[in-house]
Amino acid sequence: MNVSFLLIVPMLTAVVVGLAANARQVKLFALAGTILQLLLVAFLVMVFLQQPGYNQPGAILFEVSYAWFAPLHINFHAGVDGFSVAMIVLTSLVVLAGVLVSWKITLLPKEFFMLLLVLSAGAYGFFISLDLFVQFFFLELAVVPKFLLIAVWGSGKKEYSAMKLALMLMAGSALVFTGLTALYFAGAPGAQSFDLVHLGQYKIPVQTQLYCFPLLFTGFGVFTAIFPFHTWVPDGHSSAPTAASMFLAGISMKLGGYGCLRVAVYLMPVAARYYSPFIVVLATIAILYGSFATMMQQDLKYMNAYSSVSHCGFVLLGIGMLTRVSLDGAVLQMLSHGLMTALFFAAIGMIYDRTHTRMLGQLGGLLRVMPFISSVFVLAGLCSLGLPGLSGFVAEMTVFMGSWPRQGTLYRVSTILACASIVVTAVYILRAVAKTVFGPQDNPVYADLGDAGWYEKVAAGLMGAGILFIGLLPFWVLRFITPETTHIIQQAGNAIPLK
Amino acid sequence: MMQTFFSLARQELALTLIIFTLLFIRIGTEELSPKAIINLVNGLLLLNFLLGLLPFPGGMLFNDMFRTGALQATEKNMLNLGMLIISLQSYHWLLAHRHLAECYILLLSSLLGMFLMISAGNLMMFYLALEMGAIPLAALVNFDLHKRQSSEAALKFVISSAFASGLLLFGISFFYGSTGTLVFAELPGKLTGNPIQLFALVLIIAGFGFKISAAPFHLWTADVYEGAPVAITAYLSVISKGAAVFVLVNVLYTMMKPLSASWYPILYVLSIVTMLTGNLFALRQTRIKRLLAFSSIAQAGFMLAGISGSTREGMAATVYFILVYVFSNLGAFGVVAVVSALTGKEETSDYTGLYTHNRGLTWIMALSLFSLAGIPPLAGFFGKFFLVLAAAGKGNYSLVLVAALNMVLSLYYYLNLVRMMFSGKEGTVPLPAITLHRYPYAGLLICVIGMLVAGMAGSVYGYIFSISLAG
Numbered sequence: 001m002n003v004s005f006l007l008i009v010p011m012l013t014a015v016v017v018g019l020a021a022n023a024r025q026v027k028l029f030a031l032a033g034t035i036l037q038l039l040l041v042a043f044l045v046m047v048f049l050q051q052p053g054y055n056q057p058g059a060i061l062f063e064v065s066y067a068w069f070a071p072l073h074i075n076f077h078a079g080v081d082g083f084s085v086a087m088i089v090l091t092s093l094v095v096l097a098g099v100l101v102s103w104k105i106t107l108l109p110k111e112f113f114m115l116l117l118v119l120s121a122g123a124y125g126f127f128i129s130l131d132l133f134v135q136f137f138f139l140e141l142a143v144v145p146k147f148l149l150i151a152v153w154g155s156g157k158k159e160y161s162a163m164k165l166a167l168m169l170m171a172g173s174a175l176v177f178t179g180l181t182a183l184y185f186a187g188a189p190g191a192q193s194f195d196l197v198h199l200g201q202y203k204i205p206v207q208t209q210l211y212c213f214p215l216l217f218t219g220f221g222v223f224t225a226i227f228p229f230h231t232w233v234p235d236g237h238s239s240a241p242t243a244a245s246m247f248l249a250g251i252s253m254k255l256g257g258y259g260c261l262r263v264a265v266y267l268m269p270v271a272a273r274y275y276s277p278f279i280v281v282l283a284t285i286a287i288l289y290g291s292f293a294t295m296m297q298q299d300l301k302y303m304n305a306y307s308s309v310s311h312c313g314f315v316l317l318g319i320g321m322l323t324r325v326s327l328d329g330a331v332l333q334m335l336s337h338g339l340m341t342a343l344f345f346a347a348i349g350m351i352y353d354r355t356h357t358r359m360l361g362q363l364g365g366l367l368r369v370m371p372f373i374s375s376v377f378v379l380a381g382l383c384s385l386g387l388p389g390l391s392g393f394v395a396e397m398t399v400f401m402g403s404w405p406r407q408g409t410l411y412r413v414s415t416i417l418a419c420a421s422i423v424v425t426a427v428y429i430l431r432a433v434a435k436t437v438f439g440p441q442d443n444p445v446y447a448d449l450g451d452a453g454w455y456e457k458v459a460a461g462l463m464g465a466g467i468l469f470i471g472l473l474p475f476w477v478l479r480f481i482t483p484e485t486t487h488i489i490q491q492a493g494n495a496i497p498l499k
Numbered sequence: 500m501m502q503t504f505f506s507l508a509r510q511e512l513a514l515t516l517i518i519f520t521l522l523f524i525r526i527g528t529e530e531l532s533p534k535a536i537i538n539l540v541n542g543l544l545l546l547n548f549l550l551g552l553l554p555f556p557g558g559m560l561f562n563d564m565f566r567t568g569a570l571q572a573t574e575k576n577m578l579n580l581g582m583l584i585i586s587l588q589s590y591h592w593l594l595a596h597r598h599l600a601e602c603y604i605l606l607l608s609s610l611l612g613m614f615l616m617i618s619a620g621n622l623m624m625f626y627l628a629l630e631m632g633a634i635p636l637a638a639l640v641n642f643d644l645h646k647r648q649s650s651e652a653a654l655k656f657v658i659s660s661a662f663a664s665g666l667l668l669f670g671i672s673f674f675y676g677s678t679g680t681l682v683f684a685e686l687p688g689k690l691t692g693n694p695i696q697l698f699a700l701v702l703i704i705a706g707f708g709f710k711i712s713a714a715p716f717h718l719w720t721a722d723v724y725e726g727a728p729v730a731i732t733a734y735l736s737v738i739s740k741g742a743a744v745f746v747l748v749n750v751l752y753t754m755m756k757p758l759s760a761s762w763y764p765i766l767y768v769l770s771i772v773t774m775l776t777g778n779l780f781a782l783r784q785t786r787i788k789r790l791l792a793f794s795s796i797a798q799a800g801f802m803l804a805g806i807s808g809s810t811r812e813g814m815a816a817t818v819y820f821i822l823v824y825v826f827s828n829l830g831a832f833g834v835v836a837v838v839s840a841l842t843g844k845e846e847t848s849d850y851t852g853l854y855t856h857n858r859g860l861t862w863i864m865a866l867s868l869f870s871l872a873g874i875p876p877l878a879g880f881f882g883k884f885f886l887v888l889a890a891a892g893k894g895n896y897s898l899v900l901v902a903a904l905n906m907v908l909s910l911y912y913y914l915n916l917v918r919m920m921f922s923g924k925e926g927t928v929p930l931p932a933i934t935l936h937r938y939p940y941a942g943l944l945i946c947v948i949g950m951l952v953a954g955m956a957g958s959v960y961g962y963i964f965s966i967s968l969a970g
Contacts, residue, residue, distance in 0.1 A: 141874075
């Protein structure tokens with residue numbers, strides 16, 4: 001299968017949506033396009049699993065390469081491995097769900113869905129590209145649609161949030177850009193290249209690694225809310241319209257994690273080991289700070305946004321620990337958090353659409369009037385606090401199991417602190433669930449509210465199924481991930497032996 | 500001899516032909532309608548552009564005063580295309596203007612000067628062509644005679660332009676004094692890097708600094724851009740700057756090559772100062788022409804960064820960036836020109852809620868601004884990436900980091916304008932629907948297509964690389 005289809009389908013859908021005559025057609029075309037995406041991705045998974053050697057470390061399948069800027073050795077080089085396939089599946093699910101939850105949008109629907117589709121194309125492009133220039137292209141492609149989605153369709157202090165998000169993400173990509181140019185010139189004259197495969201085989205000089213790694217890791221880290229560059233997350237997520245919040249938290253933050261692991265750690269293993277204490281410390285701060293900050297929130301969206309900072313901290317912790325199992329955990333956490341947060345934002349959006357408030361103090365007893373939405377809310381909450389059987393448990397457990405073997409007081413203490421943060425998570429999740437879903441119903445207006453429509457049910461069902469799937473069949477998912485993490489650890493050479 | 504003359508100087512001859520046609524029309528007894536003149540000029544410019552796409556032989560003319568080749572021909576053709584776009588976009592302004600033919604004659608004379616400057620093979624020729632390009636502009640800046648602000652702008656332009664010419668001439672005379680020659684081809688062999696030559700180098704770079712409005716020689720830019728009619732502002736910021744950058748690259752990469760260790764630090768500092776000045780001042784502007792003026796100063800900083808790379812990649816990136824810049828900046832100026840000509844509005848706040856009634860114009864403006872900001876998939880992204888990549892070739896990543904962070908800085912004001920256009924505020928009345936003649940429409944469309952194609956089609960860069968010199 002030619003992976004370029006993953007780009008062509010959303011772009012074509014965006015064009016078709018642009019040509020649609022009325023709002024109804026716009027929605028139908030967008031839905032058809034995203035369903036097509038999902039089918040295409042399902043087909044990709046099928047053929048991927050049939051390929052011999054798909055589970056070999058470092059195997060890249062369905063490679064395509066077209067010359068783009070030949071004098072600079074820049075090619076459109078794309079292909080997938082298990083890691084990227086997992087991310088692509090996540091993207092297709094969240095995008096389809098995002099289109100569905102936006103079904104009732106009235107303000108400029110055509111532009112809204114076009115931007116959403118461009119965003120999805122950017123995410124697919126990022127995950128399939130094997131040339132760092134192309135990858136950077138897609139990383140930046142996604143910034144402006146996010147800005148517009150928040151600035152135009154958002155709520156609250158949307159202009160401030162949109163600008164903050166765009167500038168911080170662009171600053172992140174400015175660091176990535178600087179790191180990339182340095183990597184490019186690390187090659188021999190005449191053989192300079194942005195090609196990931198090429199650079200992976202090439203031993204990058206230690207000096208270059210030591211100053212490139214912080215640039216690239218921090219740059220990608222901004223996307224995944226590395227402390228102290230996480231401040232765009234609460235504002236951005238809470239001002240964004242529901243579908244954009246889902247996309248931001250579900251996919252966009254994963255671009256950062258993917259980049260940290262795939263580009264920074266994979267290409268510069270020596271520097272990764274050198275800087276790993278710093279990463280672990282920052283990740284632990286993010287985990288603790290995020291969960292304590294969440295406790296103090298009254299606005300449901302802010303709550304989920306701060307808890308995202310905390311959950312993405314687990315991704316960084318897993319990466320920082322640099323064992324194969326911890327990397328597995330980091331990737332699982334990326335998938336789990338993507339689905340869980342998107343589901344959470346969807347549920348909050350559905351509640352907000354009906355009650356017009358997101359404040360904990362004003363909500364209560366929703367289970368009686370909207371049983372489906374409330375159940376979804378509870379499911380997402382339980383996943384977030386790590387209930388066994390759901391994806392959150394599997395992912396965090398794997399991170400902890402991978403972190404413990406790493407010797408050293410710092411690593412031990414960080415692991416213990418991160419484990420302890422789960423208690424805090426339980427506090428805020430249970431409090432929010434108790435207050436919103438159960439509890440007394442004070443406001444008589446809420447008594448007449450309706451439950452979810454078909455489109456919301458399908459959207460929630462998709463992500464809920466994903467959460468359960470990862471939670472119940474984690475080893476099936478790990479079949480995709482482990483070859484890649486093994487490869488990265490092999491690249492790192494002297495990996496810490498697992499007990 | 501005649502045959503080579505006609506084949507080598509055919510772009511200049513074509514322009515001269517258009518100028519003389521207009522002159523004859525002007526002094527002839529029968530008055531041509533303004534529409535007919537515009538049709539004629541646009542048609543001839545298009546023809547000239549298409550002829551310029553034909554393969555071009557290289558060669559020298561007039562005792563090596565004039566030299567040309569594929570690179571020069573392509574550069575001139577880019578400027579010619581830019582001129583055509585400006586002419587198309589300014590249709591509404593031109594049509595309403597009493598002195599339409601004179602406007603074209605002056606514009607094209609200036610363009611002819613730029614063409615000759617690009618082809619100059621001798622410092623004397625270079626200076627003459629430069630003046631020929633600059634003097635008609637002084638009249639053009641003041642072309643809206645009833646506006647006081649235009650007169651002020653014109654005077655500022657004359658003084659700063661004369662000052663820049665003085666610096667250049669001073670530098671040229673020092674070079675002549677220390678080497679005894681003015682011919683480009685002979686100069687590199689005679690450059691020793693003695694203090695007098697270094698002083699001359701500094702003077703010449705300062706003179707160019709005025710022309711491309713690099714900080715700290717940028718002080719005239721915002722006022723002149725604001726005072727001049729939009730068409731002339733567009734010409735100044737794209738064609739005039741582009742031509743000066745082409746010549747600067749050429750001069751530094753060929754003639755001044757032996758002194759590259761001396762000019763690299765100068766360009767490094769100028770580039771950083773220019774980017775920062777342009778972007779920081781642009782943040783606070785409330786008039787759209789001033790905003791674009793400061794943004795074009797910042798863009799000049801990026802060009803200087805690319806030039807400082809002094810490799811073949813550096814030259815290719817600079818020339819490529821000018822092409823990209825022609826489309827992006829003219830896209831933005833085109834929208835401003837149309838809005839200004841048909842509604843008279845030139846404040847940024849007038850663009851609030853533009854999307855309500857003018858969807859097409861808003862998208863074109865937004866795409867142009869994204870391209871200027873360097874957002875993919877538009878050509879500006881590739882242009883800036885390659886410029887900075889060329890700068891990084893020196894191994895000095897501080898310039899890369901500053902440039903990259905400047906892109907973030909510039910994003911603020913570009914995005915702010917885009918946000919205003921799309922969202923609008925309560926209490927403000929958005930501009931009414933603007934209906935465009937097919938010419939401005941075509942001009943804007945060329946820009947959009949250019950922004951998309953010049954970036955995504957790698958062969959455009961490939962072609963420019965193939966004709967660029969090894970540094």
